[in-house]
Amino acid sequence: MQKTTGAIFFDGQLGTVTGELPELTPGQVLVEVHASLISPGSEMGLARMFRKSPAEKSMPPMTFGYSNAGVILKTCGDVKCLKPGMRVACMGAGAAEHTNYAVVPVNLVVPIPDEVTFEEASYLSLAATALQAVRRTQVQFGEYGAVLGLGIVGNLAAQLYRLNGARVIGWESQAGRAEIAARCGIADRTDFINADPVEATKRFAAPYGLDFALFAFGGDGERAFENIKKCMKISADGHAMGNITLVGGCRVPVDGGAASGNLNIRVSSRTGAGYHDHDWEYGRDYPAAFVQFTTQRNARELITLIGEKRLLVDPLTTHRIELENIREAGNLLIDHPDRTLGVILTMKH
Numbered sequence: 001m002q003k004t005t006g007a008i009f010f011d012g013q014l015g016t017v018t019g020e021l022p023e024l025t026p027g028q029v030l031v032e033v034h035a036s037l038i039s040p041g042s043e044m045g046l047a048r049m050f051r052k053s054p055a056e057k058s059m060p061p062m063t064f065g066y067s068n069a070g071v072i073l074k075t076c077g078d079v080k081c082l083k084p085g086m087r088v089a090c091m092g093a094g095a096a097e098h099t100n101y102a103v104v105p106v107n108l109v110v111p112i113p114d115e116v117t118f119e120e121a122s123y124l125s126l127a128a129t130a131l132q133a134v135r136r137t138q139v140q141f142g143e144y145g146a147v148l149g150l151g152i153v154g155n156l157a158a159q160l161y162r163l164n165g166a167r168v169i170g171w172e173s174q175a176g177r178a179e180i181a182a183r184c185g186i187a188d189r190t191d192f193i194n195a196d197p198v199e200a201t202k203r204f205a206a207p208y209g210l211d212f213a214l215f216a217f218g219g220d221g222e223r224a225f226e227n228i229k230k231c232m233k234i235s236a237d238g239h240a241m242g243n244i245t246l247v248g249g250c251r252v253p254v255d256g257g258a259a260s261g262n263l264n265i266r267v268s269s270r271t272g273a274g275y276h277d278h279d280w281e282y283g284r285d286y287p288a289a290f291v292q293f294t295t296q297r298n299a300r301e302l303i304t305l306i307g308e309k310r311l312l313v314d315p316l317t318t319h320r321i322e323l324e325n326i327r328e329a330g331n332l333l334i335d336h337p338d339r340t341l342g343v344i345l346t347m348k349h
Contacts, residue, residue, distance in 0.1 A: 006099035012050030026077025027282035036068035065098035067125030089121035128271035130156035141165030149217030209233030221250030316342035
């Protein structure tokens with residue numbers, strides 16, 4: 001049976017373990033993984049928590065990862081158009097892990113064209129998370145918006161808003177991330193932690209005010225929420241209006257009545273319809289006329305945009321590290337967030 005080496009999380013540390021791949025079941029493909037992307041937020045949040053509270057180390061070792069890319073080696077059952085030898089991008093917790101060989105359900109796998117590298121394709125899951133947030137915002141052509149936090153999801157969401165015809169200002173306190181955003185075409189930016197971002201944002205959105213905002217960071221979002229309310233468009237009765245979408249793990253104080261005006265507060269998670277629906281992941285499709293944008297369709301559209309160089313992911317990559325050195329990758333993401341963003345793990349074959 002095929003041996004596999006995968007990343008594990010244990011007692012606040014990262015490492016690797018070698019084991020045997022399970023046998024394929026109908027609706028699965030075996031992928032030789034060439035690259036995977038670590039999520040700086042959701043995946044590294046647990047490691048940060050354990051480092052802050054080492055006395056709470058009670059969780060057993062666990063594998064992790066949910067976005068990788070490689071070549072199909074083998075299929076089982078009806079896997080639609082997928083064939084051995086195809087270059088593919090894969091998604092899904094418990095499937096597209098940080099490992100050299102992955103077993104992935106059919107609907108969480110999409111082919112990638114020659115012009116898309118494995119490293120670029122490994123951004124797929126976080127790109128789909130960003131796209132889901134953009135869809136939840138219901139942005140329209142010509143609107144003005146702010147993206148708070150220009151990490152991977154925030155950066156990609158800002159790019160996608162711009163592709164929808166919106167104008168975007170980024171709120172980011174880390175100079176390195178702001179510089180990366182500039183290389184991705186996000187020209188308007190302001191520091192929302194060490195400075196007052198309200199004046200710069202009002203100038204940016206004048207004379208209308210913001211139509212939408214996306215919160216793409218973790219932690220305490222109270223101050224940012226109060227500041228963003230001052231930047232939203234205002235109705236004749238003095239109430240703030242517009243759509244505010246929360247995709248990061250931040251917490252904001254939402255009060256009823258006049259305190260929050262007529263703002264629409266929305267939450268966005270995952271990558272689109274179908275994710276975590278076992279039957280859908282293993283090949284059962286929803287009626288396309290009623291479920292327009294599944295995770296699969298979102299993934300295909302994003303890969304096309306990446307291939308066309310309209311959605312830029314290469315500037316997000318700050319480090320390339322071999323899978324065996326994943327502890328180094330974790331240390332960089334936790335200890336040096338000012339100079340670390342997209343960390344790609346590469347696999348030996």
